[in-house]
Amino acid sequence: MQFDLKTVNGILGVDESYKAPEKLLSLMLDDKKRPETFKKFLEVSTDMSFDWFHEYYQDEQAERKSQKQDFTPDSIAQLLNKLIEEDRSAGEYFEPAAGTGGVLIKRWWNDRIEDPVHLAHIKQSVLDKNKGISLFTYDPRNYWYQVEEMSDRAVPFLIFNMAIRGMNGVIVQCDSLSRKAKEVYFIRNNTSDFLAFSDVIKMPHNKEVEDFYHIKEWIKEFK
Template sequence: MQFDVKTVNKLLGIEESYKAPEKMLQLMLDDQQRPGLFKQFLAVSTDLKFDWFHEYFEDEQAERKSKKQDFTPDSVATLLNRLTARQSNDNAYYEVAAGTGGILIKHWWNDLTHNSIFTYDPRSCWYQAEEMSDRAIPFLLFNMAIRGMNGVAIHCDSLSRRAKDVYFIRNDSNNYLAYSEVIKCPHHELFKREFDITEWVDRFDD
């Protein structure tokens, strides 16, 4: 495994894995440090067609007891995307309980490889991913932004529609190699209506 615990923690500049989600979120919201972090990870691997954090997160961060949290194997994620292949005129993707983005990444890879570098435009696709876990959200933001996606990651309970935050992932260019910005949206009525949020909360009920 290229991105083992030691490697990921070193790249994030931490010694203890429990600090990873907070540090990752901090870096994702920092316009100066985010691109540099992406370059460091890409120096280890440039293979973007799968979730680098699958095993790291499952071993170190998954909340199996409290949230019954487990992650979709890479082979299953590939199969699911083949079964639910997007129609050519449908450029929007929506996923609840997205975790760190394993299935989402497979869908993005399918979008990318079904176009040529001359016709693929990141602005033509929209990805909306929702996740409840405080630990998973920062890694989901990383996975969307390093791949230059456009969309939103909503930190919410998808059933009750209660939300902590909405993050806008923006790549305002036609460059499929460009990184996305990560913008934390204000707790405004506009975003509540747009994403069908019932209320803003600081924590979810257990």
């Protein structure tokens, strides 16, 4: 396991795993430290096709007893993406209870490799003869990923996973049923560079944000 307890905690600069989510969130909201943190993780691995925190989060952060949290295995994440695959040419994706982003990452990876916004209407025979053509057509600004997650422990890792991959989208930290929300994070890559990192913007608690994301109430803690 590349991103084991020692590696992750070492990069984050924490001596105990319970401190990791709060520290990671502070790094993600710091415009200078965020890219520096990404580069440290990329020195360990550049394979972006899966969630690096799979085993680390499952072993150290998941609230299995109190919140019934468990991790979606990589193979199941891939299967779910195939089962729910609809017309992807619009470039939009929504997922409640996203956790740290395992299923989301598989969708993003498939979008990046296949670029359905530009290539969905191209004959498969043409695509088969031109492997890797998406490298020339894929533009992260054509894709929007909207996810929801309630856990204070999971959200910082979800922010990390979206921003290091240069996604565009939003994370609503909320109860997807009651629509009570704690925070909204705008993840923005305003470039055509699929290797660029995203900005992370904490949205204000105002009526415009409430209406747009169907938030009924702002709360400080989930009960």
